[in-house]
Amino acid sequence: MRPADAWIDPSQPKARAWVTHGHGDHARSGHGAVLATPETLAIMEVRYGPQRGQPIAYDETIRVGDVEVRFVPAGHVLGSAQIVMEYKGERIVVSGDYKRRPDPTCACFVPVPCDVFVTEATFGLPVFRHPETGSEIDRLLHRLHADPSRCVLVGAYALGKAQRIITELRARGHSEPIYFHGAIERLNQLYESFGVELGELRHTGGATKQEMAGRVVIAPPGALNDRWSRRLPDPVTAMASGWMRIRQRARQRNVELPLVISDHADWDELTMTIRELEPTEVWITHGREEALKHWCMTHQIKACELNLVGYEDEDD
Numbered sequence: 001m002r003p004a005d006a007w008i009d010p011s012q013p014k015a016r017a018w019v020t021h022g023h024g025d026h027a028r029s030g031h032g033a034v035l036a037t038p039e040t041l042a043i044m045e046v047r048y049g050p051q052r053g054q055p056i057a058y059d060e061t062i063r064v065g066d067v068e069v070r071f072v073p074a075g076h077v078l079g080s081a082q083i084v085m086e087y088k089g090e091r092i093v094v095s096g097d098y099k100r101r102p103d104p105t106c107a108c109f110v111p112v113p114c115d116v117f118v119t120e121a122t123f124g125l126p127v128f129r130h131p132e133t134g135s136e137i138d139r140l141l142h143r144l145h146a147d148p149s150r151c152v153l154v155g156a157y158a159l160g161k162a163q164r165i166i167t168e169l170r171a172r173g174h175s176e177p178i179y180f181h182g183a184i185e186r187l188n189q190l191y192e193s194f195g196v197e198l199g200e201l202r203h204t205g206g207a208t209k210q211e212m213a214g215r216v217v218i219a220p221p222g223a224l225n226d227r228w229s230r231r232l233p234d235p236v237t238a239m240a241s242g243w244m245r246i247r248q249r250a251r252q253r254n255v256e257l258p259l260v261i262s263d264h265a266d267w268d269e270l271t272m273t274i275r276e277l278e279p280t281e282v283w284i285t286h287g288r289e290e291a292l293k294h295w296c297m298t299h300q301i302k303a304c305e306l307n308l309v310g311y312e313d314e315d316d
């Protein structure tokens with residue numbers, strides 16, 4: 001953002017960075033000053049240690065140079081924000097990563113009509129249509145109850161997805177203890193400190209196979225086929241990701257129970273959002289840019305690909 005001398009989600013250390021959310025590909029370490037929501041700053045501190053951060057609450061407006069800046073909810077993970085900038089009568093919205101469906105762990109996406117909308121396109125192909133989250137959670141519970149001697153091991157991205165799966169399970173009436181891999185412990189605690197209720201959680205370390213039989217176990221995707229999983233009672237391997245729509249991806253990870261649950265907008269959410277915001281221009285940052293660009297053009301909206309490197313949403 002040149003007139004404000006600031007970078008949004010820079011992949012290299014910068015003197016002044018505005019950060020949309022805490023995922024590692026957007027929030028890097030080593031910046032001078034970081035402007036972000038209090039939740040995102042707290043996530044960065046858990047991951048990288050103390051930050052020279054300036055917290056900005058949702059809907060608070062600040063002025064940087066000639067630019068007015070506001071952060072509004074993006075519905076992606078706890079603290080995730082779209083950055084709304086007004087400069088010389090023009091409004092630009094940088095959405096970072098976002099989704100439109102409800103998520104009990106974070107504030108809902110707020111649509112802000114704008115002149116330029118900068119969007120991701122992780123699932124920017126018409127084949128990507130995520131099913132209802134509740135029906136995916138019901139499939140998980142059905143499988144869990146089908147064989148009480150086994151556990152269901154769910155691979156879920158440590159920031160956001162793991163806590164969302166837990167709260168969605170609670171919302172479907174699952175009140176039993178949920179076991180977790182040590183790698184998500186601090187983020188669970190952080191979510192709870194911001195008021196997200198996760199219910200009774202137990203560390204897998206020290207638990208016996210017998211105790212974990214008939215339970216849900218949540219772990220980062222990298223742990224699914226790891227030695228670590230041998231301590232579990234004959235796990236049914238599940239994975240919660242928008243990529244589970246693609247059978248080959250599920251097979252690559254030996255996933256028996258693919259759950260199509262994503263923190264990114266699917267094709268319908270992307271196109272619905274652009275329709276709703278009515279921008280004159282759309283800039284597409286990362287993902288499957290071509291199809292979305294084509295869709296914009298057929299709807300008389302100017303579109304371009306920014307071809308940004310360094311954003312990876314492979315597990316999301």
Ligand SMILES: [Zn+2]
Nearest residue numbers: 021023076097
């Ligand atoms: Zn993200």
Ligand SMILES: [Zn+2]
Nearest residue numbers: 097311312313
């Ligand atoms: Zn991303």
